[in-house]
Amino acid sequence: MSSAISELQQEASHAHIHPPPQGFIAKYVISFDHKVIAVQYFITAGLFFVLAGLLAELLRAQLTQPHNTLLSAQTFDEAYSIHGTAMVWLVIIPVLTGGFGNLAMPLMIGARDVAFPWLNMFSFWLFPPAGILVFLSFLYGAPRAGWTEYPPVSMETTGTALWCAGVFLIGVSSTITGINFMVTIIKMRAPGMTWTRMPLFVWATLVTAFLSAIATANLSAALAGLFNQKVFGVPFYDPAHGGSAVLWQHVFWFYSHPAVYIMILPAFGIISEILPTFVRRPIFGYKAIAYSSVAIGLVSFMVWAHHMFTSGLAQWVQLPFMILTMAVAIPTGIKIFSWVATLWRGKIRLSTPLLFTLGFLACFTFGGVTGVMLASVPADIHEHATYFVVAHLHYVLFGGSVFGIFAGLYYWWPKMTGRLLDERLGKWHFWTMFLAFNATFLPMHWLGLLGMQRRVSYYDSQFHSSDLLSFVAGTNLFVSISAFVLGASMLIFAYNALRSAKAGKVAGPNPWGARTLEWMTSSPPPYYNFAEIPIVLSGPYDYGKPLPYANISQDLATEPVA
Amino acid sequence: MATHALQVSDAEYQEVRSHRLLGFLFFLISDSILFCSFIFSYLYDRSASPMWPPAGVERPGLYLAAVNSIVLFGSGVTMHLAMEAWRHANRTRFTQYIIATIVLGIGFLSGQAYEYTHLHDTWWGSVFGASFFTLTGMHGFHVFIGVCFLITVLLQARNGVYDQNRYFGLTAATLYWHFVDVIWVALFFLFYVY
Ligand code: HEM
Ligand SMILES: [Cu+2]
Numbered sequence: 001m002s003s004a005i006s007e008l009q010q011e012a013s014h015a016h017i018h019p020p021p022q023g024f025i026a027k028y029v030i031s032f033d034h035k036v037i038a039v040q041y042f043i044t045a046g047l048f049f050v051l052a053g054l055l056a057e058l059l060r061a062q063l064t065q066p067h068n069t070l071l072s073a074q075t076f077d078e079a080y081s082i083h084g085t086a087m088v089w090l091v092i093i094p095v096l097t098g099g100f101g102n103l104a105m106p107l108m109i110g111a112r113d114v115a116f117p118w119l120n121m122f123s124f125w126l127f128p129p130a131g132i133l134v135f136l137s138f139l140y141g142a143p144r145a146g147w148t149e150y151p152p153v154s155m156e157t158t159g160t161a162l163w164c165a166g167v168f169l170i171g172v173s174s175t176i177t178g179i180n181f182m183v184t185i186i187k188m189r190a191p192g193m194t195w196t197r198m199p200l201f202v203w204a205t206l207v208t209a210f211l212s213a214i215a216t217a218n219l220s221a222a223l224a225g226l227f228n229q230k231v232f233g234v235p236f237y238d239p240a241h242g243g244s245a246v247l248w249q250h251v252f253w254f255y256s257h258p259a260v261y262i263m264i265l266p267a268f269g270i271i272s273e274i275l276p277t278f279v280r281r282p283i284f285g286y287k288a289i290a291y292s293s294v295a296i297g298l299v300s301f302m303v304w305a306h307h308m309f310t311s312g313l314a315q316w317v318q319l320p321f322m323i324l325t326m327a328v329a330i331p332t333g334i335k336i337f338s339w340v341a342t343l344w345r346g347k348i349r350l351s352t353p354l355l356f357t358l359g360f361l362a363c364f365t366f367g368g369v370t371g372v373m374l375a376s377v378p379a380d381i382h383e384h385a386t387y388f389v390v391a392h393l394h395y396v397l398f399g400g401s402v403f404g405i406f407a408g409l410y411y412w413w414p415k416m417t418g419r420l421l422d423e424r425l426g427k428w429h430f431w432t433m434f435l436a437f438n439a440t441f442l443p444m445h446w447l448g449l450l451g452m453q454r455r456v457s458y459y460d461s462q463f464h465s466s467d468l469l470s471f472v473a474g475t476n477l478f479v480s481i482s483a484f485v486l487g488a489s490m491l492i493f494a495y496n497a498l499r500s501a502k503a504g505k506v507a508g509p510n511p512w513g514a515r516t517l518e519w520m521t522s523s524p525p526p527y528y529n530f531a532e533i534p535i536v537l538s539g540p541y542d543y544g545k546p547l548p549y550a551n552i553s554q555d556l557a558t559e560p561v562a
Numbered sequence: 563m564a565t566h567a568l569q570v571s572d573a574e575y576q577e578v579r580s581h582r583l584l585g586f587l588f589f590l591i592s593d594s595i596l597f598c599s600f601i602f603s604y605l606y607d608r609s610a611s612p613m614w615p616p617a618g619v620e621r622p623g624l625y626l627a628a629v630n631s632i633v634l635f636g637s638g639v640t641m642h643l644a645m646e647a648w649r650h651a652n653r654t655r656f657t658q659y660i661i662a663t664i665v666l667g668i669g670f671l672s673g674q675a676y677e678y679t680h681l682h683d684t685w686w687g688s689v690f691g692a693s694f695f696t697l698t699g700m701h702g703f704h705v706f707i708g709v710c711f712l713i714t715v716l717l718q719a720r721n722g723v724y725d726q727n728r729y730f731g732l733t734a735a736t737l738y739w740h741f742v743d744v745i746w747v748a749l750f751f752l753f754y755v756y
Contacts, residue, residue: 103754116581116585178588179585180585182584182588183584183585188581205722213588214591217592217596220596221599222599225603225696228696233687234696235688235689236691236692241688242616244610247603247607250606364704526629
């Protein structure tokens with residue numbers, strides 16, 4: 001054992017400590033430090049979250065009545081298009097990769113930084129201009145075909161060009177971050193951290209980085225084609241000149257289905273860290289969770305056409321896509337079983353991060369089930385383009401990704417800032433958000449099954465029986481009120497976050513008594529993360545056994561139980 | 563940045579080099595997917611069309627493209643020879659071959675410019691033209707970047723940024739140049755032969 005350690009010791013001594021940067025700009029603006037870049041991502045994405053959220057409230061305000069005149073049909077279309085675009089590309093993807101990936105991954109693998117700190121900085125600085133371009137499109141007539149921007153409708157607006165440019169930039173940023181993270185995880189793990197000793201969040205980030213680096217190039221191609229058609233009249237997607245509108249759908253979904261896993265895998269990773277910490281027992285099925293992420297990543301390239309069951313594909317094409325899509329539920333189900341089994345007979349501490357994790361499990365599982373319903377071609381032909389799809393995608397993206405994001409924020413906030421968020425406010429936040437979320441999106445399932453179309457601003461002419469219409473109108477009013485409460489619940493978090501700067505309890509290095517490496521250094525960590533590169537002797541989740549690290553300074557290497 | 567590399571230990575240099583090499587390979591994979599995506603689009607539109615090329619559109623001439631291909635593959639050979647010369651510490655040869663590669667690259671771009679200006683006007687409005695210009699244009703842009711890359715490498719080599727065992731920039735430029743060559747094989751086949 002000791003000779004093995006001394007060999008690892010030699011490997012660890014390679015990494016030098018660079019002097020910290022001086023001056024405001026170098027420290028906080030053009031920073032190369034992964035922890036600062038993570039905060040930059042959180043703040044920027046937080047602003048876009050507020051804007052995109054306000055757009056959503058505007059949409060719900062319009063839908064409080066069947067024939068409301070608050071917004072014109074055109075403004076309504078613009079609002080949902082930019083709402084979806086911003087939530088997907090300016091909030092969820094940057095927060096989960098640039099935000100949490102940067103904050104936690106290098107620390108968790110015991111590295112001083114990512115492989116290419118300069119590229120990391122560059123990648124962040126593509127993000128604000130990307131968002132600004134997307135929102136600027138409002139000035140020129142924002143695109144009106146949803147976040148998916150199918151031509152020919154997307155060709156009708158001038159803002160489409162700006163939209164393409166903005167999303168293209170964020171795609172480039174995502175590609176660069178993906179490559180950077182892959183190299184970091186493959187090459188820079190602390191000595192002794194074999195693949196199966198990697199924390200599960202790092203596994204999730206690895207697969208996400210792979211998807212970002214590989215799949216996003218298709219988005220770039222699709223957007224370049226759309227931009228060229230809009231600006232130069234190059235007719236890729238224009239059937240009048242030999243192009244094909246369905247082609248856009250193929251290329252777009254060949255990126256965007258893998259992208260929904262970019263939006264969920266890191267959240268899987270976050271809750272896989274939180275569960276064992278707050279249940280005080282090893283995660284159940286470590287390998288099953290790790291390898292099922294890989295399986296999901298690979299299968300995600302083979303299911304894109306399930307978004308196109310009503311686009312006139314031949315039946316023999318639809319069938320394999322239907323079966324493969326349903327098969328995605330298998331690795332996903334394996335994960336859910338493992339998480340529930342981790343809870344089983346654990347010493348559960350119901351702190352805020354765990355509450356959000358449980359919220360995630362409930363909502364995400366529900367969204368997975370409706371996903372399998374949608375995957376069935378005959379059912380989808382009825383449900384496609386209705387509020388049933390809206391309900392599904394919000395159960396997975398809000399109930400899944402956003403709950404996962406808040407779980408991660410409550411969990412890593414003390415590491416990031418050195419102070420804890422208030423637990424009582426956190427619980428208020430959770431319960432209002434959880435109840436309002438379900439009140440908002442659960443009824444959308446039956447609205448969809450009753451035939452309410454998505455992406456329309458009036459629904460009075462869709463329902464011919466007045467009984468039905470008054471039921472639909474009442475339900476919509478209820479949904480809208482819940483959506484306002486849901487929006488308001490975010491204020492509790494904002495207050496909690498601001499308050500923690502002054503009144504938050506000082507966290508100390510390891511407030512939750514976790515065992516992964518990011519907790520084996522001070523909070524917030526020093527510029528160089530670890531005084532000495534740690535050495536890893538076994539896996540991260542063996543609660544009840546001594547800590548598996550060498551080279552960690554002794555006063556930090558404790559496992560206090562809060 | 564590269565001069566800085568000379569001040570670090572061998573072990574550290576090897577580590578940084580291996581990171582950059584892996585990162586660069588991932589970049590090339592991502593880049594080739596960009597091309598694949600457009601090639602898929604081309605084949606998709608093509609298979610949906612009743613006749614190909616569409617009515618009223620002429621295929622581009624094979625002759626010029628063949629000459630141009632020879633120029634580009636020739637530059638692949640000179641690039642390879644430049645790398646070999648570097649490995650055998652023959653700086654004069656190295657400089658000559660790099661300059662030859664740059665000249666051939668510029669030759670290819672000139673050929674492409676000539677071809678573009680002599681194509682039919684009907685091209686712009688058709689999906690055949692759309693794919694042709696997008697794919698060969700993207701490829702031409704890559705050649706252009708490659709030429710800039712090679713000029714940088716040449717200047718850096720002359721300024722002593724690399725030494726006999728530390729020349730990652732040169733390795734990357736070589737990989738990139740060969741990558742651009744391989745893409746051209748696919749494009750040549752798709753547009754001029756198939
Ligand atoms: C068991 C797993 C899942 C299955 C079987 C599944 C299946 C489907 C199907 C068949 C559709 C197409 C519905 C239609 O347009 O008619 C769909 C839509 C959608 N899904 Fe899923 N899904 C799953 C998980 C997820 C996850 C994890 C996410 C994201 C985190 C997600 C995000 C979306 C989104 C955003 C849409 C709507 C796209 C649009 O705007 O048209 N899904 N899903
Ligand atoms: Cu999908």
